[in-house]
Each structure stands twice: as C-alpha cells, then as structure tokens.
C-alpha cells in the first residue's frame with residue numbers, strides 16, 4: 337500500500353516537472369520590452385499625466401519624451417507639434433520658446 341502511494345507521489349512530481357518546463361517557454365514568448373526603472377526615468381507602467389510620469393533628464397512627461405521614446409515622434413508630427421530643426425515637439429522646444437515652462441504634475445493626482 338505504502339509503495340503504491342510513494343509511486344503516485346513520484347508520478348505527480350514528474351508531471352509537475354513537465355508543466356514547469358512548458359510554462360517557462362511560454363513566459364519567454366510573452367516577455368515584454370524591457371522596462372526602464374531608474375531615478376531619472378519613469379517606467380512604462382506609470383499613469384500618463386501623473387507625478388510619476390516624468391523624465392527627469394529632459395524635464396518633460398516621460399510618456400511624451402521623444403528623446404527617450406522615439407516611437408512617439410510620428411504622433412507629434414501628425415499634429416504639427418514638431419520642430420524639424422531641433423528634433424523636438426514644439427510644445428517641448430525650449431530652444432524656440434525660451435519662456436516655455438513644463439511643470440511636473442504634483443504628487444497624488
């Protein structure tokens with residue numbers, strides 16, 4: 337009797353081992369683009385427009401930072417919010433608009 341129980345446990349352990357292997361393969365396929373997480377840059381998981389959504393290096397919301405996220409550029413160009421000369425959205429172009437102030441949203445909003 338006890339030998340049969342032991343054999344059952346062994347089969348369960350083997351089955352679990354197989355499941356684990358196929359599971360790790362699936363995880364690799366669904367791996368997302370690496371998330372930046374350091375002091376200066378927000379991760380891609382923060383809420384756009386929140387205090388956390390901020391690029392400390394370029395002083396613009398991280399979700400609108402074309403220097404960190406070049407894939408955003410076509411969207412700015414599509415709305416004519418783009419300076420070809422400085423390769424910046426006009427709404428972030430402090431070279432053209434020295435008086436431009438982009439303020440970070442306060443915490444907890």
Ligand SMILES: [Zn+2]
Nearest residue numbers: 391394401404
């Ligand atoms: Zn940036």
Ligand SMILES: [Zn+2]
Nearest residue numbers: 419422429432
């Ligand atoms: Zn400019």
